[in-house]
Amino acid sequence: MIITLTPNPSIDRTLVVTRLVRGHVHRATAEHEEPSGKGVNVSRALTRNGVDSTAVLPLGGDEGLKLARLLDEEGVRYRPVRIAGPVRVNVSLTEPDGLATKVNSLGPLLSAAEVVALTGALAELVAAGDWVVASGSLPRGVEDGYYAGLAEVVHAAGARFALDSSGSALRGGLAGRPDVIKPNIEELEEAVGQRVTTVGDVVSSATALLGRGAGSVLVSLGSDGALLVTADGAWHAQAGAVEPKSTIGAGDALLAGFISAGGHGPQALAEAVAWGTASVGEEGSRVPVITDRHRRAVVLSDEPGRNSPLSERAARQPA
Numbered sequence: 001m002i003i004t005l006t007p008n009p010s011i012d013r014t015l016v017v018t019r020l021v022r023g024h025v026h027r028a029t030a031e032h033e034e035p036s037g038k039g040v041n042v043s044r045a046l047t048r049n050g051v052d053s054t055a056v057l058p059l060g061g062d063e064g065l066k067l068a069r070l071l072d073e074e075g076v077r078y079r080p081v082r083i084a085g086p087v088r089v090n091v092s093l094t095e096p097d098g099l100a101t102k103v104n105s106l107g108p109l110l111s112a113a114e115v116v117a118l119t120g121a122l123a124e125l126v127a128a129g130d131w132v133v134a135s136g137s138l139p140r141g142v143e144d145g146y147y148a149g150l151a152e153v154v155h156a157a158g159a160r161f162a163l164d165s166s167g168s169a170l171r172g173g174l175a176g177r178p179d180v181i182k183p184n185i186e187e188l189e190e191a192v193g194q195r196v197t198t199v200g201d202v203v204s205s206a207t208a209l210l211g212r213g214a215g216s217v218l219v220s221l222g223s224d225g226a227l228l229v230t231a232d233g234a235w236h237a238q239a240g241a242v243e244p245k246s247t248i249g250a251g252d253a254l255l256a257g258f259i260s261a262g263g264h265g266p267q268a269l270a271e272a273v274a275w276g277t278a279s280v281g282e283e284g285s286r287v288p289v290i291t292d293r294h295r296r297a298v299v300l301s302d303e304p305g306r307n308s309p310l311s312e313r314a315a316r317q318p319a
């Protein structure tokens with residue numbers, strides 16, 4: 001089974017606006033809400049595509065009740081850990097071209113007992129052969145080394161551990177020797193302290209993270225697809241740039257696809273990119289149904305063109 005753990009889940013509220021102007025009052029032309037947080041999105045994508053998954057998450061307050069109801073509506077299986085503080089609400093302001101401006105709330109402060117209960121809930125569920133995907137920011141009250149400790153619990157049970165986080169939570173998690181990590185370009189740069197502008201830079205930065213404990217590194221590159229870097233080599237997969245409706249949660253869909261296909265090797269990378277590409281065709285944090293059309297669009301290469309510039313970086317260069 002694939003278990004996800006999201007220490008800081010959210011309700012994602014999307015407000016569609018015609019054009020965002022700083023300092024102005026905006027009237028939403030449409031709005032919707034989804035149950036979210038990175039690991040929750042992974043479980044939702046797996047469930048929507050018929051892959052067995054359980055989401056472990058802290059739930060508190062009226063927002064926690066609402067999140068549970070939204071998960072029930074999507075048929076997502078979850079194991080709630082009751083906490084005193086309310087689940088956060090993250091807001092996205094989305095413009096017609098798909099560009100989203102996002103404000104993520106801090107989330108609740110977890111007590112020491114609540115943190116122990118969260119880890120305990122996972123420890124009870126995990127069994128040999130499972131994958132555990134731990135994702136997202138750590139709420140207040142949870143130490144930077146939390147994901148490393150979680151990795152130890154997972155490995156002791158004979159299961160494998162995937163980590164998708166950022167900043168000090170990601171850096172701290174490397175000590176637990178996660179089997180796979182899934183940074184995007186900014187998270188990769190932040191983890192190695194170096195700017196990344198070409199495919200070659202991605203490979204060398206990801207290789208540095210292998211040296212710091214990661215078993216493999218799946219780097220999401222936005223419209224350039226994704227790179228998988230392991231001790232055995234590097235592979236690139238891409239399905240061609242599309243006009244995105246929303247890229248929120250695309251990285252979560254990518255990771256869901258990768259783990260659903262076994263969590264290692266080039267074929268899992270190709271499946272991951274099919275899921276990531278399908279995701280950008282959905283609004284807000286909605287999760288996609290993956291079809292053979294998405295799979296056929298993926299081009300896999302075992303010789304990534306190292307001098308190729310990253311499109312998202314090139315787009316930001318001064319003219």
Ligand SMILES: Nc1ncnc2c1ncn2[C@@H]1O[C@H](COP(=O)(O)OP(=O)(O)OP(=O)(O)O)[C@@H](O)[C@H]1O
Nearest residue numbers: 184220221222223225241242248249250251252276
């Ligand atoms: N414009 C695009 N065209 C085609 N595919 C895209 C585009 N943007 C993203 N993708 C697909 O989605 C995957 C994940 O995207 P991205 O790199 O933006 O993830 P992310 O920053 O981790 O996202 P998030 O944190 O919001 O989940 C990419 O690896 C790619 O397969």
Ligand SMILES: O=P(O)(O)OC[C@@]1(O)O[C@H](CO)[C@@H](O)[C@@H]1O
Nearest residue numbers: 036037038090104136137249285
């Ligand atoms: O604040 P975190 O935990 O880093 O990220 C949370 C979040 O931005 O990630 C998901 C997209 O990946 C969203 O659904 C959610 O709002």
